[in-house]
Amino acid sequence: MSSRVPVLKTYKLYIGGEFPRSESGRSFDYDDARGRHIANVALASRKDFRNAVVAARSAFPKWAARSGYNRGQILYRVGEMLEGRREQFIAELRQQGAGIAEARREVEQTIDRVVYFAGWADKYQQLFSTVNPVASSHFVFSVPEPTGVVAVIAPQESALLGLVNLLMPVILGGNTAVALASEKKPLSAITFAEVLATSDLPAGVVNILTGSRKELLPHIAGHMDVNAIVYGDEDGAEEKLIQEQASLNLKRVVRPRANPESPYLILDTQEIKTTWHPVGL
Amino acid sequence: MQVVQQPYPNWHPSPPVDQVGVEERVARLAARSIKKESKVAALKLALSMIDLTTLEGSDSPGKVRQLCYKAKHLHDALPDLPHVAAVCVYPTLVRVAREELAGSGIKVAAVATAFPSGQADRETKIRDTRYAIDEGAEEIDMVISRGAFLRGEYGYVYDEIAEIKSLCGDAVHLKVILETGELGTLDRVRQASDLALAAGADFIKTSTGKIQPAATLPVTLVMLEAIRDFHLRTGQKRGMKPAGGIKTAKTAIQYLVMVNETLGPEWLTPSLFRIGASTLANDILMQLAKETTGVYQCADYFSQA
Amino acid sequence: MSTTSVASSTGLNWTYAPAPETADPKIRSRYELFIDGRFVPPAEGQYRTILNPATAEPLTEVAEAGAADIDRAVKAARRAYEKVWSRMPGRERGKYIYRIARLLQERAREFAVAESKNGGKPIRESRDTDIPLSVAHFFYYAGWADKLNYAFPGARARPVGVCGQVIPWNFPLLMAAWKIAPALATGNTVVLKPAETTPVTSLKLAELIQEADLPPGVVNIVPGGRPTGAALVQHPGVDKIAFTGSTAVGKWIMKALAGTRKKYTLELGGKAANIIFEDAAIDQAVEGIINAIFFNQGHVCCAGSRLLVQEGVAEILITKLKQRIRTLIIGDPLDKNTDIGAINSREQLNRIESLVASGREEGAEIWQPDCPLPEKGFWYRPTLFTNVSQAHRIAQEEIFGPVLTIQTFRTPEEAIERANNTPYGLSDGVWTDKGAKIFKVTRQLRAGVIWANTFNKFDPTSPFGGYKESGMGREGGWHGLLPYVELEETA
Known part of the structure; x- marks a missing residue:
């Protein structure tokens, strides 16, 4: 029996379609439940976050302008890529403490959730648009448009599904995102980034950081070029901090809904634009 | 719209017109509340701008003589009334009207160029016009060839107006009837206005009175805007005549408000604004009598034309 | 004063004679707070002199609500919410709102004159825009009250609770209508603070709400300045804040609400x-x-x-x-x-x-x-x-x-x-x-x-609200229901 030495993976950040290390050169030690070293994970700095926002902002106009059909196809492709790496994700979840059945369930739910949301990309507009029967001689319609760059704070306890569930409604609606992965379970987020990078998703549409939430959260919530922040946990102090900082530029602060498949989640990071035009000869 | 040749000298595209915007502006102008002395002044001004008109197949010298008498004696019971601006008749009745109105200061206008349809060849239209002028017409109300205009033959329409204007010379005022009720859209009204002004019309006029809708406030506003732009471009002041369908003093005041706020008070004169009407005068007279006496009036006390 | 023209050599120098609107605005010499269906004096006994900005002369004086009055109003709204309004079938709620619309329509000219006297806006606008649009807003949302089960696919719309609403001085009655109508239609109760310079038509609306026999406490109107607004925003008994006003105050509100889980909608400044x-x-x-x-x-x-x-x-x-x-x-x-x-x-x-x-x-x-x-x-x-x-x-x-x-x-x-x-x-x-x-x-x-190809058009069926720092949430139309409901998903 030959004993082959396995090649270990370096977990890096995902910014603008690339996988850089933190500009600060920092990383943190990720150990499994039994204290065995698993990986060194990049410890993103506020400058990494700033760079990610720049990438997300520059990707925004083109992503928002794509047809719902096209966004849906790309997100469906994400589902296909996930399915192909099913075993890898299960193994990685197990490394992060999940039992086999739990890990399998989480990965399968994630794949199905991605496919589910991909299908909304060309439908939510019809659900949330109106033609407004105004009394004057005008044709008036209201349509949802993406709010812009959205920060996503993934829940700590769910390595994969928690992140994907918050991210999908944001990007399917034409927003671009900067996500902060679970600090406790950061590995799946970066592997998910590899899936995104191979799914025709344009660079910068999703950017994923790993690092310290305590350190980054004030900068994320306060950044003036972020339009909304989706916060997936229940920590009252964090929520208060987010709200306070978000008030600097009136970021929309979005909380998860009881139904993780709610289409109203999509509406939460959409703006409604109403257009008036006269009706005449 | 197919425009192949440059339709007329110094041609430039007419600006588009938004119907809803025009109607909103009209509604706002029409909501002006004109009271007391400003109302009396407006009513008298409106009287002085009337082209008292009869254009029936049954018109006869007797009918025209009666009309001319009315033009001179609007309502003798009211002091200080102006006379109307003109009497407007068919060419064959111009001579009668001239005789009746001699020395009154009231002009005689004749419709011409195969009025009202304009469906005749150029020679016929020229003969028609020359006859009216020879009979003594001081003003000519011609019609444009709407068929040619709607087909896009702008050069033809332009040349026709220019030729009639050259017959009129400086002495005879030319009013060009666009017959806006047949043009379909306000864009077309604007284009026809620009064309007629460029071709030499002294006045542009909405309607013959034979087609519905005749004069309306929106159509008039668009034509006034064309006159304003012509003035801005050339410095020349041209006149406007809404005709047909203006029956009440209230409507007449709305037109005056529109002129005042679109072209300015310089246009509030019979030499630049006329109203073509047959029954308007009596409604204005009734309003004036009410302002004088304080009681509402009955039509039986006011002579018909 | 009304002159449109300069003198001219040929034309008529035509000056429009004064044409004043003469309807009686029926403005009382003093207004109290409207709490729990009654007009009550303020706890601290403060009154503010309200001016007519066209003359800078006093028009009336209006009670100034203090923290104790806000507390009283919020409690009245809570009682009305729990005991009456949230339990009332939508069909019945809707009929009350229709009543408000109709009463306002009947007294439209009176309200228009009051609005122009208090706010300084031309009667042409208060008569043709502010008041008719206010009426239309109540009429539009009245009809939603019994149709909410069909409004949101897969979800049941529950009311939020007590809504604190703070409105500006530029469209006093219209903004009150924008705030109150959707709140009531969806089963919420209201504590509304009009702007400090323009409370008159809100208080006339309070009279009208009394006349409509709305259950006490469903709508409370508490005039005052910034401290009054702050007390309302920060009152723990309020479940939702709706604010129209400056971006600076909007930011202050968002910060003040941080950590409270109160809902909020903000309609703020612009530079179109x-x-x-x-x-x-x-x-x-x-x-x-x-x-x-x-x-x-x-x-x-x-x-x-x-x-x-x-x-x-x-x-x-x-x-x-x-x-x-x-x-x-x-x-x-x-x-x-x-x-x-x-x-x-x-x-x-x-x-x-x-x-x-x-x-x-x-x-x-x-x-x-x-x-x-x-x-x-x-x-x-x-x-x-x-x-x-x-x-x-x-x-x-x-x-x-x-x-x-x-x-x-x-x-x-x-x-x-x-x-x-x-x-x-x-x-x-x-x-x-x-x-x-x-x-x-x-x-x-x-x-x-x-x-x-148009500008400044408004309609109750048409959502209004901003991107970026112009605010969040929409008012008007179907979208205008969302800020006033909690969606309970049934799927």
Whole structure:
């Protein structure tokens, strides 16, 4: 029996379609439940976050302008890529403490959730648009448009599904995102980034950081070029901090809904634009 | 719209017109509340701008003589009334009207160029016009060839107006009837206005009175805007005549408000604004009598034309 | 005072005689707080003198709600919410709201005169816009009350609870209607604070609500200044805040609510671009510019205060605009011919004057017509600035007065960039005769309401609200229900 030495993976950040290390050169030690070293994970700095926002902002106009059909196809492709790496994700979840059945369930739910949301990309507009029967001689319609760059704070306890569930409604609606992965379970987020990078998703549409939430959260919530922040946990102090900082530029602060498949989640990071035009000869 | 040749000298595209915007502006102008002395002044001004008109197949010298008498004696019971601006008749009745109105200061206008349809060849239209002028017409109300205009033959329409204007010379005022009720859209009204002004019309006029809708406030506003732009471009002041369908003093005041706020008070004169009407005068007279006496009036006390 | 014309050699020098609206506004000499269905004196006994801005003379005096009064009002609203209103079938709620709409319709002229006397706006606008739109808003949302089960697929709409609502002084009754009507239709109860200078029509509405026999506590009206508003926002018994006003106060509210889980909607400031392309229907565009910036003296959050004109038509457009401005009649708000009324308050007049002064200092070129202004009261001439740079304060800050900045552009891309170069995103205007261009341009404008070939149009069926720092949430239409419901998903 030959004993082959396995090649270990370096977990890096995902910014603008690339996988850089933190500009600060920092990383943190990720150990499994039994204290065995698993990986060194990049410890993103506020400058990494700033760079990610720049990438997300520059990707925004083109992503928002794509047809719902096209966004849906790309997100469906994400589902296909996930399915192909099913075993890898299960193994990685197990490394992060999940039992086999739990890990399998989480990965399968994630794949199905991605496919589910991909299908909304060309439908939510019809659900949330109106033609407004105004009394004057005008044709008036209201349509949802993406709010812009959205920060996503993934829940700590769910390595994969928690992140994907918050991210999908944001990007399917034409927003671009900067996500902060679970600090406790950061590995799946970066592997998910590899899936995104191979799914025709344009660079910068999703950017994923790993690092310290305590350190980054004030900068994320306060950044003036972020339009909304989706916060997936229940920590009252964090929520208060987010709200306070978000008030600097009136970021929309979005909380998860009881139904993780709610289409109203999509509406939460959409703006409604109403257009008036006269009706005449 | 197919425009192949440059339709007329110094041609430039007419600006588009938004119907809803025009109607909103009209509604706002029409909501002006004109009271007391400003109302009396407006009513008298409106009287002085009337082209008292009869254009029936049954018109006869007797009918025209009666009309001319009315033009001179609007309502003798009211002091200080102006006379109307003109009497407007068919060419064959111009001579009668001239005789009746001699020395009154009231002009005689004749419709011409195969009025009202304009469906005749150029020679016929020229003969028609020359006859009216020879009979003594001081003003000519011609019609444009709407068929040619709607087909896009702008050069033809332009040349026709220019030729009639050259017959009129400086002495005879030319009013060009666009017959806006047949043009379909306000864009077309604007284009026809620009064309007629460029071709030499002294006045542009909405309607013959034979087609519905005749004069309306929106159509008039668009034509006034064309006159304003012509003035801005050339410095020349041209006149406007809404005709047909203006029956009440209230409507007449709305037109005056529109002129005042679109072209300015310089246009509030019979030499630049006329109203073509047959029954308007009596409604204005009734309003004036009410302002004088304080009681509402009955039509039986006011002579018909 | 009402003069439209200059003397002329040939034409009639025609001056419109005064045409005052004479209906009795029925304004009482003193108003109390409206709490739990009754008019009650304020706990601290404070009253504020309310002025008529057209004369700067007192109009009435109005009770000032303090923290104790707010507490009383919130508790009344809570009782009404729990015991009556949230349990009442939508069909019955709807009939109460219809009643309000009808009563307001019957007394429309009286309310219009009161609005113009208190706020300074021309009677033409209060009569033709503010009051009819307020009526329409109540009428529209009344009809939603018994149809909420069909409004949100897969979800049941539950009321939020007690709504604290704070409204501005520019459209006093209309903003009250925008706030109260959807709240009541969805089963919430209300504590509403009108603006400190313009409480009169809100309190007249309170009388009307009494007349409509609405259950006590469903609507409470608590006038006052900023401390009153702050007390309402921070009251722990309030479940949702709806605010219309400045962006600065909106930010303060969001911060004050941090960590509370109260819902909130904010409708804030704006600096709308009004973009005129050279193929526009130019005379209608001129009229649109007038409506965009001089409607309600420019005291409009969505006012088209930045005119962007394509170079090819800039000269003719500005010529026409000046001609049109010279015909505007400034003066007595109650005269039916008045186009521009009084500035709402001394404070607002000072703000306009100081921003205009900054425009001059920074080198922009000012133009004003030489129309006469009344001697008493607060007035400001319609004002144009040309030679404006994007960096000038007048091009960036909300002036909230009859002041228009004019800049030129060459290409659509340039216009869109300029238009979006602001932290605000409430509204924009686009004028072009080309349909395809309208859709291309309006899609790229980052604002909640886009008027194409029109401006400053409002309708209860049509959602209104901003992107970016112009606020969050929509008022009006189906979307206007969302801020007032919790969606309980059934799927």
